[in-house]
Amino acid sequence: MPRMIFISLPVADLPASMAFYEALGFTNNPQFSDTTGACMVWSEAIHVMLLTHEKWRTFTDRPIPPPTSSEVSLGLSLDSREAVDAMVAAAVANGGTADVNPVQDMGFMYGRDLTDPDGHIWGPMWMDPAAMPAE
Template identity: 50%
Template sequence: MAKTIFVNLPVSDLAASTAFYEAIGCVRNPQFSDANAASMVWSDTITFQLLTRDFFAGFISRDIPDPHKTCQVLLALSHDSREDVDKVIEAGTAAGGNAGIRETMDMGWLYNRAIEDPDGHVFEIAWMDPTGMPDSHG
């Protein structure tokens, strides 16, 4: 089995969150989805497990912070072009996301925009051309 990552995220409204993740390009895997969870496949090796807050709480013994007030992680998703980045941001905004959290980062070789999902989890949607990176060696 390839090394994979399953990002477990607590959500307040499973249906709204599922719609947002579908809008940004994920596909719901019904085999691992039910009334408490939606398994949202981003790629062959990355899956977002959206868990209702009560269900999520059953896996940990800590408080669940409000991502609208705190930020513990930035999740970055790469795309093939600047246009793809803009399309994802537009689709995510139309599906309840908030793209007004910071300015667009455009370094020429790197184009990066940020969006919050409906629960406040922050995603960076990025395109990068490594051949355009400045030489840091000299």
């Protein structure tokens, strides 16, 4: 089996969260989805498990952090600056928040941070390694 990552996130409204992630370009894998959780696929190696709060609590007794806190920021590489801006626009149109941190524009690298409706931070970014300044 290839190495893969499965990111589990607690969500307050599973259907709304699924719609949010679909708008960002994720697809649902119904084989691993039910009324308590949904497997959202970014690539062959990256999957996000959206779990209702009730389902999440079957995995841990630790509290679910409020949407205003930060535990982790998850980065996603995209093909262009325009794709970064399009993902952020899709996030905003579907209940997310844009630019929760300052936009990073270094010419050869461009990134913006957004949150999903539950406050989870995603950082779509684009980079052109050939344009990186020489050290």
